Amino acid sequence: MSETSGRKVSNDVANTQRLRYDRQGLDTEYPCELSTMVTAKEQIAELISRPPDDSSYDEIIRELAFELMVQRGLKDSDESRTISNEEMHRRIKTWQK
Numbered sequence: 001m002s003e004t005s006g007r008k009v010s011n012d013v014a015n016t017q018r019l020r021y022d023r024q025g026l027d028t029e030y031p032c033e034l035s036t037m038v039t040a041k042e043q044i045a046e047l048i049s050r051p052p053d054d055s056s057y058d059e060i061i062r063e064l065a066f067e068l069m070v071q072r073g074l075k076d077s078d079e080s081r082t083i084s085n086e087e088m089h090r091r092i093k094t095w096q097k
Contacts, residue, residue: 043067 047067048060076082083091 044064047064051060051063
């Protein structure tokens with residue numbers, strides 16, 4: 001067990017995924033807990049605690065939105081709801097007309 005954000009979590013959970021936060025020359029990795037045991041409120045509290053204290057409201061909201069998009073994408077991938085690069089290129093071409 002390791003301690004992350006004041007809670008004890010298994011090493012497997014703490015190492016499940018690492019997200020990179022790059023702001024003002026900082027290049028730091030933060031563990032992203034993806035356990036079903038963690039509530040949405042706990043995940044949001046963890047995400048809010050990551051950026052520097054002088055982060056703006058907009059920066060924090062962007063981090064939350066980004067995490068939500070990543071989680072949705074991972075879920076789609078796990079459920080085989082993906083398309084090929086070729087199909088994506090075809091769709092983009094239809095947007096450009």
